[in-house]
Amino acid sequence: MNDRIAELTRTIDDSDTKLKRAREELSRIRSSCLHQWGPVRDCSEYKPAYDIPGDPPGTMGVDWRPGCHVPAQTIEKWQRTCRLCGLTETTTETNQQVTHTPRFR
């Protein structure tokens, strides 16, 4: 092994160790943080419609599959980031909120 390869290998190993320690320390800090969440951001994803082509007619025998259309869809997602530790959480879950208002007949 030439010197340059040995040096690069050592650099990579040292960097891996530093990265692992930094991730562990950040994880420790974040797990003990009393999060102060910033505003919730809507980061919904729009997936356009597309067609899956089927097998050409006369091929595949009994396993022949027709084409199909996959409609467009929007996946609702939200994110929030802690002002103190920078942790970003993403969710697709929602709470159902029922409100009652006076009704006069």
Ligand SMILES: [Zn+2]
């Ligand atoms: Zn935090």
